[in-house]
Amino acid sequence: MSTPADLKYTKEHEWLKDNGDGTATIGITDFAQGELGDIVFVELEEAGFEFSQDDTFGTVEAVKTVSELFAPVDGEIIEINEALEDNPELVNDDPFGDGWMIKIKLSDPTQLEELLSAEEYEDITS
Numbered sequence: 001m002s003t004p005a006d007l008k009y010t011k012e013h014e015w016l017k018d019n020g021d022g023t024a025t026i027g028i029t030d031f032a033q034g035e036l037g038d039i040v041f042v043e044l045e046e047a048g049f050e051f052s053q054d055d056t057f058g059t060v061e062a063v064k065t066v067s068e069l070f071a072p073v074d075g076e077i078i079e080i081n082e083a084l085e086d087n088p089e090l091v092n093d094d095p096f097g098d099g100w101m102i103k104i105k106l107s108d109p110t111q112l113e114e115l116l117s118a119e120e121y122e123d124i125t126s
Helices: 030-036 109-114 118-125
Strands: 014-018 023-028 039-044 056-062 066-070 075-080 102-106
Touching: 014 109, 102 109
Parallel strands: none
Antiparallel strands: 014 023, 023 102, 039 056, 056 066, 075 102
């Protein structure tokens, strides 16, 4: 699976899609889900949870390990992907689509400029 060019990335393997309206969608990358293996549980903070860049907003549990999810930017959760509660494997099947994790209201949109481009992300994962 290629790394979508229209997304921003972190060194911790989260992706962020700027929705263009002061909100963003966040998930983990295909590389991350591949490293984790079969995902069996996703635990996310609830809507209304406010966080700063690099804070933990949830965890992903795979068969062999548990991994924390780190916020790429400051914001507030406005929606969680409730489909992951019953189908955590969506993260494995479609990490950049149906496997999204949270939608946030951006606190500081200028932080998006600090994130990695697809090309920069591929450089650290190849």
